Structures are given as C-alpha cells and as structure tokens.
Amino acid sequence: MNHGRRDTPHTPDDQGTAADSHTALRLEAVRKVYRLGDDDVVALHHADLRVGADEIVALVGPSGSGKTTLCSIAGAILSPTAGRVVVGEQDITEFGESELSRVRRESVGFVFQAVNLVPFLTARENLLVIDELGSRNRSAARARADQLLDELGLADRASNLPSQLSGGQRQRVAIGRALMNEPSLVLFDEPTSALDTQLGEKVMELIRHEMKARGTAAVIVTHDERMTHYADRVVHITDGVLAA
Amino acid sequence: MRLALQEMRRRPGRFVTATAILTLIALLLLFLGGLLDGLIGSATSAISGQTGDVITFSSTSQSSLPSSRVGGAVRSEIAGVPGVERVGGLGVTQVGARVPGRSERDLVDVALFGYELPPAGLGVPPDRAKAYADTSLRAKGVAAGGTILLGPARTPITIAGFVDGLRYGGQGTLWASPETWRVVQAANRPDAASAVDVFQAFVVRGDGSVRAAELARRIDDATRGSTSSRTTAAAADAQPGVEQQRSTFNQIIGATVGVAIVVVALFFALLIVERTALYGVLKAIGARSRTLFGGVVTQAIVVSLLASAIGALLALVAALTVPAGSIPFSLSPARVLGTVALLVLAAILGCSFSLRRVLRIDPASAIGTAS
Numbered sequence: 001m002n003h004g005r006r007d008t009p010h011t012p013d014d015q016g017t018a019a020d021s022h023t024a025l026r027l028e029a030v031r032k033v034y035r036l037g038d039d040d041v042v043a044l045h046h047a048d049l050r051v052g053a054d055e056i057v058a059l060v061g062p063s064g065s066g067k068t069t070l071c072s073i074a075g076a077i078l079s080p081t082a083g084r085v086v087v088g089e090q091d092i093t094e095f096g097e098s099e100l101s102r103v104r105r106e107s108v109g110f111v112f113q114a115v116n117l118v119p120f121l122t123a124r125e126n127l128l129v130i131d132e133l134g135s136r137n138r139s140a141a142r143a144r145a146d147q148l149l150d151e152l153g154l155a156d157r158a159s160n161l162p163s164q165l166s167g168g169q170r171q172r173v174a175i176g177r178a179l180m181n182e183p184s185l186v187l188f189d190e191p192t193s194a195l196d197t198q199l200g201e202k203v204m205e206l207i208r209h210e211m212k213a214r215g216t217a218a219v220i221v222t223h224d225e226r227m228t229h230y231a232d233r234v235v236h237i238t239d240g241v242l243a244a
Numbered sequence: 245m246r247l248a249l250q251e252m253r254r255r256p257g258r259f260v261t262a263t264a265i266l267t268l269i270a271l272l273l274l275f276l277g278g279l280l281d282g283l284i285g286s287a288t289s290a291i292s293g294q295t296g297d298v299i300t301f302s303s304t305s306q307s308s309l310p311s312s313r314v315g316g317a318v319r320s321e322i323a324g325v326p327g328v329e330r331v332g333g334l335g336v337t338q339v340g341a342r343v344p345g346r347s348e349r350d351l352v353d354v355a356l357f358g359y360e361l362p363p364a365g366l367g368v369p370p371d372r373a374k375a376y377a378d379t380s381l382r383a384k385g386v387a388a389g390g391t392i393l394l395g396p397a398r399t400p401i402t403i404a405g406f407v408d409g410l411r412y413g414g415q416g417t418l419w420a421s422p423e424t425w426r427v428v429q430a431a432n433r434p435d436a437a438s439a440v441d442v443f444q445a446f447v448v449r450g451d452g453s454v455r456a457a458e459l460a461r462r463i464d465d466a467t468r469g470s471t472s473s474r475t476t477a478a479a480a481d482a483q484p485g486v487e488q489q490r491s492t493f494n495q496i497i498g499a500t501v502g503v504a505i506v507v508v509a510l511f512f513a514l515l516i517v518e519r520t521a522l523y524g525v526l527k528a529i530g531a532r533s534r535t536l537f538g539g540v541v542t543q544a545i546v547v548s549l550l551a552s553a554i555g556a557l558l559a560l561v562a563a564l565t566v567p568a569g570s571i572p573f574s575l576s577p578a579r580v581l582g583t584v585a586l587l588v589l590a591a592i593l594g595c596s597f598s599l600r601r602v603l604r605i606d607p608a609s610a611i612g613t614a615s
Contacts, residue, residue, distance in 0.1 A: 072608045077528055098532065104607075105530025112610055116525040118247070120254040132246055133531045177529070189611050 023086070024185040024217030025051040025074055030083030032069050032240075043069040044240045046083070051185065054215040056208060058222055058231035066240035067221045068189075074219060075110060075187045076103040088184035105134040109178030109186035109216075111207075113193055116174070117162040123173045124149060124158040130180035141180070148176040152210070167195060171203050175210060186211065188220040192227055204230040248539030252546060259543070262511040263551050269504045270555025270587055273497060277579045278559065280493035282572030284486055286380075290357065290412035292480035293364045296332065296447035297456040299479040300463055303472045307482035309336050309444045316441035318467055322448055325466045327459050329451040332361030333422055333443030336412065337429045337436070339395035343385045352384045355412040356394060356401070358425020361447045363410060369421035370404040379408045381416035383567075395432025413483075414572070448473070501590050508544055508594025516540065516598045520605055527607035537602045540595050548591035552584040 032044040043066045051057050061067050072078040073085055076092055077100070084093045088107050092100065104110075117126045124145050131141030149158050152172040162170055171191065178186045188207060192200030204220075208230045211218045220231060228234045236243045252259055291299065300322060305312030322331050335358045340351030359369060366376055377386050386392060391402045401418060410417050420428075422443070430437040438444075450459045460473035474482060481487065516523070523536050563575045 068608075068611050072611050075528070075611070077607045077611065101527070101530050101532050103530075104528065110528055110610070112525060112528070116521070116610060118522065118526075120251050121247075125250070129247065129526075130529065133526070133529065133535060181530075187611075 022053045023050050024053050024055070024088060025049065025219065026084070026086040027070075027074065028084040028086075030070075030073060030080045030085060032066075032073060032078065033081045042240055044073070044080070047237075047240075047242045049074075049235065049242060051217045051219060053184070053217055054212060055233065056211055056218045056220065056231045058220045058228040058234045059237060060222055060225065060228060060234055061237035062223060065237045067223075067237055069240075070237065070242075071187050071189060071219065071221050074185070075108050076100040105130070106181055107184055109181065109183040111171075111174045111178045111186065111188045111191055113190040117170060117177070119162055122159050122161055123154055123165065123169075123176075126162070126173055127176050127180050130177060134181065144180060144182075145176070148179055149173075152176050152206075168199050168202060171195070172206065175207065179210065179214065179216070184217060186216055186218045188218060188222075190222055190224075191220065192222065192224055197226065200224070200227060245538055245542045248542045249546070251539075252543060258515070259547055262507065263547050263554075265507050265511075266504060266548055266551030266587065266591075267554045267558075269500060269507065270552045270583060271558050273500055273504075273583045273586065274555055274559035274575065274580065275562070275573075276493055276497050276500065277583055278563065278573045278575045279571070280490065280497075281576060281579055282574040283489055283493075284480075285409070285574050286411040286414050286572040287489075288412070288480035288483045288486055290336075290355070290363070290410045290417050291483060292476060293410050294334070294361070294447050294476050294479075295363055295449065296330075296361055296476060297450040298448040298460045298463060298473050299334070299476055300446045300448060300460075300467075300471045300473040301444075301479075303464075303470055305472065306484075307472060307474060307479055308484055309334070310338075310436070312444045313438065313442055314444070314446055314471065315439070318471060319441070319446060321466050322446055322463050322471075325459070325462050327450050327454040327462060328448055330361060330449040332359065332447045332449075333445075334359055334361075334447050335422065335425050335429070335438065335444040337395075337425060337433055338413065338415065339428065339432050341386075341395075342393040342398065344387075344390055344392070345385045352381065352386070352392075353415045354381065354392075354394070354418055355415045356418040356420060356425060356428050357412070358420055358422040358443075359447075360422060361449060363407075363419070365407045365410070366419055369419070369424075372421060372424055373400060373427075374402045374404040375418035375420035375424065376405050376407045377403050377418055378410050378416040379406045380411060381418075382406065384416065386416070394428050397431035399428050399431050401428070447476075497586075501586055504587060504590040505594040508548070508591045509597040512540055512544060512595040512598045513601065516601050521609070523602065523605045524607055524609040527605060528610035533603050533605075536605075537599055540598060540602065541592060544591035544595040545588055548587045549584065552587050556580050556584070 027047050027049040030044055030047045034041045034043055059067055073080050087103060092103055118129060127145035128141055149155050154172055157165060157169055192203055195203060204227050301307050301312040302314050319331055322328060336355050338355045341354045343352050386403055388403050388405055391400050394401055456475040460475060463473040464471050559575055563573055566573055
C-alpha cells in the first residue's frame with residue numbers, strides 16, 4: 001500500500017490520520033484501463049491510497065498523469081477495471097450507475113476546477129440543489145444551507161446569482177455546496193488554477209480550515225506545488241503510478 | 245423539476261423562441277380544427293342535433309336524406325322492435341328563399357325540414373305555414389314574424405322563432421310540421437313529392453334498454469334489410485362529403501403536429517447541447533439521468549401549455565371577430581382541450597428524442613475541465 005509522503009504539515013495537531021483505522025477513502029490495487037480504438041491505455045497502475053477521516057491529501061501530477069481518473073474513481077464517478085474502492089465504510093467497487101449516483105449524492109462532495117455553479121440559481125439555491133437531487137428534507141436543508149453560508153462568510157450574499165459574486169465568493173459557494181450532504185470525503189479539482197497566488201492562498205486556507213473544522217477528509221488535485229503545504233500529505237502521480 | 249421551473253422563471257428569454265413557434269402552431273391547429281368542426285357542423289348539425297338514438301334510412305340511400313324514402317309499413321315494423329320507444333318522421337327540401345329586404349334574384353339557400361320528434365332546442369312543430377329558423381339565417385335578413393317565400397312556387401312561410409346550431413349541407417335550416425314540408429315539397433319539387441305516410445328517414449328513440457348500435461341492428465333485421473339504420477352520430481358522419489372533409493383536415497392537423505414534434509425536438513436538442521457541461525456537473529454531484537430528463541420534459545410541457553393558452557386566446561379572439569356566416573368556424577371546448585393534449589403529447593415526444601443525449605452525458609466530464 002502506498003500511503004504517500006507527508007510534506008510540510010501545518011501544525012502537529014493537524015497531521016494526517018492515514019494510519020488510523022477510520023478512513024474516508026481506501027484504494028487498493030486500483031487499475032483503470034481505457035479502450036482507445038484497438039489499444040488499451042492504462043490510466044492507473046495498481047494504485048494504493050488511504051485517506052484518513054480528517055486528512056487532507058494533495059494529489060500532484062502533470063497533465064495526463066491520471067489525476068482526473070483517480071479523482072473520478074475516488075468520487076464514485078468511474079468504476080475501476082480492477083482493485084477495490086472503499087468510500088467511508090462503503091465498498092463501492094461493484095456498484096452500478098445508480099448506486100454510484102447515490103454515493104455521490106450522499107457521501108462525496110465535489111469542488112470543480114471551473115467552480116461550475118448553476119448560473120440561474122442564487123448562492124443559497126446552489127447549496128439547496130444537493131437536497132433537491134437527494135433526500136429532500138427541505139427545512140433541514142434550508143437550515144444547513146443558511147448555516148454553511150454564514151460560516152463561509154456569505155450570509156449577505158445568499159440571494160446573489162453566481163454572476164453577481166467575485167471569484168473567491170463563487171469558490172466559497174462551491175465549497176458550501178460540496179459540504180451540504182455532510183460528506184466523508186470532498187474532492188477538490190484544481191481549486192486554485194483560475195486564481196492568482198494571493199487568492200489561491202486564501203482559498204487553500206479556507207479549504208483547510210473548513211475541512212479540519214468539520215473533520216472531513218479531502219483530496220485536492222493540483223499541479224501547483226506552491227499550494228501543497230496546506231495539505232497534510234502530498235501524493236505524486238506520474239503516468240498513472242502513485243508515488244509518495 | 246424545481247430546478248427546471250426555476251430556470252424557466254429566471255431565464256424566460258431562452259424559451260421565448262420555442263413558445264412563440266409553438267403558439268403559432270397551436271393557433272394553426274385550433275384554426276384548422278375550428279374550420280373542420282365548423283364545416284362538419286354546417287353540413288350535419290341538423291342530423292347530429294336529432295334527439296333520437298337511431299336514424300333509419302332506406303337501404304339504397306347511402307344515408308342521404310334526399311335519396312331516401314321510408315313509408316308507413318316500415319314505421320310499423322320499427323315501432324314493433326323491442327327497445328323502441330318512439331318513431332318520428334323526418335324529411336327535407338332544399339330550396340331558394342326570397343327574403344324581405346333582399347333583391348328578387350338574391351335568393352337565400354335554405355333546407356326546410358318537416359319533423360315529428362323535436363331536435364335539440366325545438367319543441368313541437370309549429371302551425372301550418374310556419375317554421376323555426378336556424379340563427380345563421382338572421383345574417384341573411386330572416387327575422388322572427390317575417391314571411392319568406394320558398395322556391396319557384398314562392399310558398400309563404402312565416403318565421404315562428406329561431407333555433408341555434410341546426411345546419412344542413414352548409415345551409416341555414418327551417419323547421420316545420422310534416423304537413424308544411426309536404427306542401428313546400430309538392431309545390432316546388434313535385435318530382436320528389438311524398439305520400440302522406442312517407443318520410444325520408446325515421447328518427448327512432450330507444451327506451452334505454454339497449455345500446456343505440458344494437459337498436460339499429462335490430463331495426464334493420466326487423467325490416468329484413470330494406471332499411472339502413474345508424475346511430476345519430478354515425479348518421480351525421482355518413483352524410484356525403486363529411487368523411488372526406490374530416491380525413492383531409494385530420495391529415496393536415498397530423499402534419500402540423502409532426503412539425504410541432506420536430507420543433508420541440510430541435511429546440512430541446514440544442515438546449516441540451518448547451519447544457520452538457522451543467523448536466524455533467526449535476527450528474528457528478530449525484531443527479532440521476534431521469535431527474536435531468538424529467539426536468540427537460542417538464543420544461544417542454546410548460547412551454548406547450550403556455551403556447552396552447554396563448555394560441556387558444558388568439559383563436560378565441562379570431563372566432564369572435566370573424567363576421568357571422570362568413571366562414572364556417574366553430575371553436576368548442578373539446579377542440580381546445582384536444583389541441584392542448586395533442587401539443588403536450590407532441591412536446592413530450594419531441595423532447596424524448598433528447599433522452600439518449602442526456603443519458604450519454606458523462607459525469608466524469610465535470611472533472612478536469614477548466615470551463
């Protein structure tokens with residue numbers, strides 16, 4: 001199993017919990033092969049990764065290294081060709097499409113590279129989308145959305161459309177949306193790629209603060225080595241091979 | 245579904261084009277349907293307005309009143325059929341009428357009916373030389389209490405009152421006693437004159453113990469095939485030219501619905517192409533394909549309902565502004581509801597072509613994409 005290397009942790013208390021028995025994500029010998037015409041393209045080679053319950057892992061690698069594939073498998077979007085995937089306490093390796101959808105609705109949060117908020121919904125409604133797609137406990141969802149917006153410093157922006165928010169505010173709304181379903185794992189796809197260094201630092205600080213405050217695990221896909229010191233651990237991926 | 249409705253509320257501009265096109269299609273469908281109903285009504289409402297369950301013609305008449313003759317012996321046979329309650333004679337003569345206020349040569353085509361069982365809206369037949377007139381004749385100058393002259397013999401008929409919605413062969417009708425009908429027929433169409441107990445058809449009212457179609461079959465059995473009996477609705481449909489008109493209009497209406505399906509299919513296919521990235525994100529955060537497609541169907545239904553409502557309103561305004569008697573146009577609630585149902589069905593069918601496109605959107609497309 002490849003636990004990866006712990007890079008510059010923030011504080012000793014924040015240090016990762018990869019060795020803990022309670023894990024948010026466990027990949028065991030995961031392999032993913034794509035069929036491209038007559039050729040097989042191996043996107044992931046027997047990847048082993050364990051992310052502790054409140055651990056923040058940075059996944060770093062160049063374009064085409066397999067980051068997206070790993071992130072998709074960890075986020076229950078893709079199924080592996082071989083190996084085992086456990087999210088929280090669910091072994092999702094053999095799950096079908098509808099079960100994977102349920103896992104994404106209930107157990108995983110996503111923050112996408114382009115933020116990708118629903119453009120015609122307000123900040124608050126963008127958070128409530130998660131409830132709309134899932135269990136539909138409207139009053140509880142409203143309370144949680146309001147609480148998250150308040151905690152993210154967006155209470156006064158709840159009624160604004162994404163087009164009326166700054167880049168940082170949109171990123172915070174996206175983080176709020178990812179946290180709406182109280183996930184055990186949040187996947188961040190290049191969260192700072194569209195931001196300047198200063199704003200990128202702020203967003204990473206916010207991510208770290210929100211994840212640690214909630215005891216939620218996070219995998220942050222990035223190619224920006226400057227941001228990796230916000231993670232408890234950095235895992236490098238090259239040509240589909242994980243290396244600590 | 246809420247998401248789909250919120251999009252329509254927040255971004256109505258995206259749906260204006262489709263709504264406008266579907267409104268025009270709804271208007272066209274309602275106009276075609278209204279014309280069909282108006283044409284059929286003006287040709288057959290005197291038949292469909294009969295209050296009997298069955299109309300019996302002679303077997304060789306092909307359900308055409310002018311070609312049919314049924315006599316007293318047949319009436320007795322019909323009256324003896326189990327399930328028959330009443331039998332009433334019906335006859336018609338089509339003549340030109342001279343109407344006060346119009347020039348001598350400006351004749352108004354009318355169909356004078358002699359009846360025994362009153363059709364819808366009428367009571368017992370009026371006195372001799374009197375008739376009730378269909379309201380469409382008002383536009384031709386016919387007035388209550390006035391006397392018009394029928395046919396080349398200029399037989400005087402005094403208008404006793406008006407009745408609504410009874411037209412025959414595209415003409416306004418007059419409703420008189422059998423005696424008055426025979427007088428007018430003998431004076432103006434001596435070649436078609438009938439004996440006292442002979443009518444062109446019998447209107448048969450059942451006692452409710454059997455269905456109309458069964459009653460018609462029993463009557464034809466009892467007359468040993470000398471009659472051709474039909475339910476009242478079927479008799480109206482069997483009038484010459486009705487089937488051809490209905491078929492032609494229904495084909496045009498079908499083609500128009502086909503256009504509506506194509507419009508909806510193209511519109512929502514384009515909309516879904518635009519939304520591919522958004523649907524990818526929604527799928528990545530757990531939306532099911534059926535939820536997303538349900539939203540598309542919801543939007544298609546709302547667009548078609550909105551278009552139908554505007555189209556119906558415009559058609560209603562058109563119906564009210566068309567001068568009476570200028571074109572046979574009749575807009576009934578059943579036609580409006582039927583058109584709405586057709587458009588909604590077209591919308592659902594149209595957007596169902598996009599189902600595969602929605603299913604194929606890969607949630608993985610949301611990951612690793614910068615925009």
